[in-house]
Amino acid sequence: MRKLFGSRLLQVAVLTCLMVIMLGASGATDPAARFNKLGHEMICTCSCGQILMECNHVGCPVSGPMIEELRNQMLVSGSTNTSILNWFAAKYGATVLASPIRGGFDNVAWIAPLLVFFLATIGTAVVVRVWKMRSTSTPLTASASSHPADQALRDRIRRETEY
Amino acid sequence: MQAHPMPEFGSFALLLALTLSVYTLLAGAYSLWRPSVAAGPDTAGRLGETARRAGMSSFLAMSCAALALVWAAFTNDYSVSYILHHTNKALPGAYKFAALWSGQEGSLLLWALLLSAYGFVLRARHRVDVRLSAYASTILAGVQVFFLLLLNFAAPPFAIQPGPRALDGFGLNPLLQYPEMVMHPPMLYLGYVGFSVPFAFALGALMMRYPGEKWIHITRRWTMVTWLFLTVGIFLGAHWAYSVLGWGGYWGWDPVENASLMPWLTGTAFLHSVMMQEKRGMMKSWNVWLIFSTFMLTILGTLLTRSGIVSSVHAFAQSSIGDWFYGFLIIVFGICLFTFFKQRDHLKSENKLGSLVSRESSFLFNNLVLLAACFTVLWGTLFPVLSEYVTGSKVTVGAPFYNRVNIPVGLFLLFLTGIGPLLAWRSTSIRSIRKNFVLPSIAFFTMLIALLVFVDRPWNDGDDMQSMIFSLMTFSLAAGVITAISAEFLRGANVLRTQTGKSLAASIVLLIRRNTRRYGGYIVHFGIVVMFIGIAGGAFNQQKEQEMGYGDTLTIGGYRLVCQSFTQDSNANFDTEYALLDVYKGGKKITQLTPEKRFYHASETYATMVADRTTLQNDLYVIYEGKNPDTEKPIIKVFINPLIVWIWIGVAIVVFGTFVALVPNLTKAAMTSAPARIEREVPEAEVHHA
Numbered sequence: 001m002r003k004l005f006g007s008r009l010l011q012v013a014v015l016t017c018l019m020v021i022m023l024g025a026s027g028a029t030d031p032a033a034r035f036n037k038l039g040h041e042m043i044c045t046c047s048c049g050q051i052l053m054e055c056n057h058v059g060c061p062v063s064g065p066m067i068e069e070l071r072n073q074m075l076v077s078g079s080t081n082t083s084i085l086n087w088f089a090a091k092y093g094a095t096v097l098a099s100p101i102r103g104g105f106d107n108v109a110w111i112a113p114l115l116v117f118f119l120a121t122i123g124t125a126v127v128v129r130v131w132k133m134r135s136t137s138t139p140l141t142a143s144a145s146s147h148p149a150d151q152a153l154r155d156r157i158r159r160e161t162e163y
Numbered sequence: 164m165q166a167h168p169m170p171e172f173g174s175f176a177l178l179l180a181l182t183l184s185v186y187t188l189l190a191g192a193y194s195l196w197r198p199s200v201a202a203g204p205d206t207a208g209r210l211g212e213t214a215r216r217a218g219m220s221s222f223l224a225m226s227c228a229a230l231a232l233v234w235a236a237f238t239n240d241y242s243v244s245y246i247l248h249h250t251n252k253a254l255p256g257a258y259k260f261a262a263l264w265s266g267q268e269g270s271l272l273l274w275a276l277l278l279s280a281y282g283f284v285l286r287a288r289h290r291v292d293v294r295l296s297a298y299a300s301t302i303l304a305g306v307q308v309f310f311l312l313l314l315n316f317a318a319p320p321f322a323i324q325p326g327p328r329a330l331d332g333f334g335l336n337p338l339l340q341y342p343e344m345v346m347h348p349p350m351l352y353l354g355y356v357g358f359s360v361p362f363a364f365a366l367g368a369l370m371m372r373y374p375g376e377k378w379i380h381i382t383r384r385w386t387m388v389t390w391l392f393l394t395v396g397i398f399l400g401a402h403w404a405y406s407v408l409g410w411g412g413y414w415g416w417d418p419v420e421n422a423s424l425m426p427w428l429t430g431t432a433f434l435h436s437v438m439m440q441e442k443r444g445m446m447k448s449w450n451v452w453l454i455f456s457t458f459m460l461t462i463l464g465t466l467l468t469r470s471g472i473v474s475s476v477h478a479f480a481q482s483s484i485g486d487w488f489y490g491f492l493i494i495v496f497g498i499c500l501f502t503f504f505k506q507r508d509h510l511k512s513e514n515k516l517g518s519l520v521s522r523e524s525s526f527l528f529n530n531l532v533l534l535a536a537c538f539t540v541l542w543g544t545l546f547p548v549l550s551e552y553v554t555g556s557k558v559t560v561g562a563p564f565y566n567r568v569n570i571p572v573g574l575f576l577l578f579l580t581g582i583g584p585l586l587a588w589r590s591t592s593i594r595s596i597r598k599n600f601v602l603p604s605i606a607f608f609t610m611l612i613a614l615l616v617f618v619d620r621p622w623n624d625g626d627d628m629q630s631m632i633f634s635l636m637t638f639s640l641a642a643g644v645i646t647a648i649s650a651e652f653l654r655g656a657n658v659l660r661t662q663t664g665k666s667l668a669a670s671i672v673l674l675i676r677r678n679t680r681r682y683g684g685y686i687v688h689f690g691i692v693v694m695f696i697g698i699a700g701g702a703f704n705q706q707k708e709q710e711m712g713y714g715d716t717l718t719i720g721g722y723r724l725v726c727q728s729f730t731q732d733s734n735a736n737f738d739t740e741y742a743l744l745d746v747y748k749g750g751k752k753i754t755q756l757t758p759e760k761r762f763y764h765a766s767e768t769y770a771t772m773v774a775d776r777t778t779l780q781n782d783l784y785v786i787y788e789g790k791n792p793d794t795e796k797p798i799i800k801v802f803i804n805p806l807i808v809w810i811w812i813g814v815a816i817v818v819f820g821t822f823v824a825l826v827p828n829l830t831k832a833a834m835t836s837a838p839a840r841i842e843r844e845v846p847e848a849e850v851h852h853a
Contacts, residue, residue, distance in 0.1 A: 050410060056408075127527065128516060132519055
């Protein structure tokens with residue numbers, strides 16, 4: 001494996017691929033994509049509960065004017081995505097935003113899942129480590145259960161699921 | 164005093180079902196409390212048998228109640244308030260039948276009916292293990308009593324409408340007048356309610372200190388069938404949303420959708436981690452709590468949709484029955500907690516691990532990821548309530564939040580789907596890792612580079628960069644996982660081919676039939692990967708909206724739509740406006756689509772009828788939005804949704820794989836010798852036995 005990756009030819013091939021991939025990497029921002037993205041960051045305030053750009057109920061008196069407001073806000077010089085969303089939140093209330101992004105307590109919404117996932121990952125790693133240490137201190141047995149009837153069943157399950 | 168024979172019969176049937184269920188609960192509990200419930204002629208044994216029969220009879224009573232409601236719907240009996248509010252004379256027969264579950268009372272009746280049906284099967288098969296079945300039957304009767312109390316006293320489906328009988332009903336919500344709506348709720352409920360059975364077995368096994376893991380083996384098929392129903396139910400709902408709601412998507416992270424997803428996630432975790440207990444006697448406490456949580460999440464989901472605690476377009480009207488569910492949830496949690504602490508010494512297991520790199524570790528991380536996803540969904544669903552409580556202001560937690568948090572979790576899950584099966588139980592050697600991972604890794608990198616070169620470079624997408632990166636990662640991981648799964652099939656099939664001289668295809672079939680559980684699981688994984696591919700296609704969605712008068716053209720994603728005409732029509736059930744659109748691709752006419760907008764007379768509501776052309780590459784999804792009042796021209800909205808069909812294909816593969824896993828192995832001889840021989844001979848992950 002080391003020999004393979006050590007070969008000059010492979011290094012050249014990888015570099016060539018990367019160069020081709022990076023061609024045209026301009027980081028340009030398409031206004032239509034930005035408009036669509038912002039429209040998907042908001043909720044129609046007519047109580048239909050739909051994303052603004054996806055509100056499709058007949059004769060909605062709200063979504064059309066809101067979309068027009070979004071177009072106008074995007075034309076304001078120096079406007080950023082955050083400033084536009086803040087403008088809508090100020091006008092229609094926090095529920096207009098499709099996700100909690102105003103800072104303060106809203107941050108808890110984002111932090112909690114990450115924190116739980118992080119702690120659970122650490123917890124799982126600790127559990128794995130403890131189990132590993134246990135098995136080095138005592139030899140592994142075929143079965144953890146001492147019930148004799150289990151052995152035949154477990155053997156069968158092992159046969160059915162062994163990879 | 165007007166007579167209402169059918170509603171009265173239905174009400175009586177519900178009362179009888181309640182009586183029988185209460186008897187099953189009390190007599191069953193008493194007979195288990197007595198020291199002996201042997202099948203002898205002692206009092207407790209006879210009492211237990213009468214409890215079992217009463218439980219089975221409750222199914223008959225529930226069937227009569229459901230039949231009475233359906234009868235009332237078909238005979239247009241508008242003296243019944245529920246029928247008045249959910250049907251009308253012009254409603255087609257299939258939807259009159261579907262009215263049984265289109266409202267709160269009816270859907271609770273369906274829940275109780277399905278629960279009694281599951282109970283009937285459980286009690287009929289009690290000889291599998293008489294004492295454990297008796298425990299499970301009693302616990303199930305407890306759940307049944309709760310729902311029947313609701314139906315009899317809080318949400319009676321046979322309530323009589325006061326005043327003179329109406330000439331016609333208010334009709335069924337037009338959104339529900341769609342073929343899938345006849346199937347989606349029963350499927351979902353079969354899944355929801357079905358988890359009561361493994362829950363009852365788990366709690367019963369814990370209460371009676373059931374020796375060993377046999378209870379898991381007994382409930383394995385229950386759990387898998389239930390999980391399958393829930394899977395199909397969820398995706399039928401997604402397909403219905405895609406076909407009917409007309410916003411171009413299939414999953415909006417609505418609280419009601421979330422309520423169905425949460426038990427699916429924990430149920431999936433249970434299906435995986437239960438193997439650890441079966442094979443190694445590990446994670447006993449964990450598994451018990453997983454199935455407890457799954458059942459409680461089904462109740463919580465029902466609570467969320469009926470209590471008004473969260474706002475949802477799908478939720479039933481706010482009512483007092485939410486309080487009943489709070490109470491029931493607290494009681495269930497209390498019983499589970501008490502039983503667990505009382506019997507926790509029975510759940511002691513020798514959790515040992517031969518190596519950090521092993522199947523056991525992958526199962527642990529699989530559970531971690533699934534539960535993290537479940538927590539995220541639950542957190543997002545309840546955060547608006549928490550925010551309002553803490554800050555006093557309401558917030559919305561919608562699709563952007565769930566997508567941002569759950570997509571990385573989903574990618575990690577996809578990664579584990581690929582590497583998990585490549586790891587051996589107990590320990591995986593470096594040589595085995597190198598051998599098993601080379602091909603999938605090559606596939607992953609090849610796909611990633613190919614996509615970057617030929618399809619898309621995320622850094623060129625500006626605002627959409629994140630979803631592009633996730634999408635490309637999904638496709639690349641999918642390539643790796645599919646390669647890994649295919650390699651497993653080919654490895655085993657090649658060994659069989661040399662042994663039997665059969666063709667490769669025949670060898671694969673034989674391989675699957677000889678070890679259905681293992682290869683059925685692989686097929687399910689393959690289906691999940693295909694679904695991920697379909698979901699990842701969403702990053703490349705396009706949409707366009709335009710007024711289209713006669714002869715007007717709209718061009719999007721290689722398609723050209725030309726308006727041939729637009730008109731309106733009417734029948735007894737609804738008025739409709741629609742447009743006729745010719746669709747061209749590459750200068751050639753390929754189809755004609757007719758998106759329409761309907762106005763239903765009875766309910767006085769509008770509904771969108773989407774016109775959809777599906778190919779393996781993409782969906783052309785067309786919506787008639789209405790007419791511009793100034794120009795009188797229809798407004799047409801068109802979506803190009805790439806790879807959507809692969810989601811539904813993936814679900815079909817998952818269903819097939821689950822069926823395969825449920826089928827017994829080919830023969831007893833094959834089970835005892837051939838697979839073992841194949842496993843010895845198939846060059847795969849090496850197991851290090853200590």
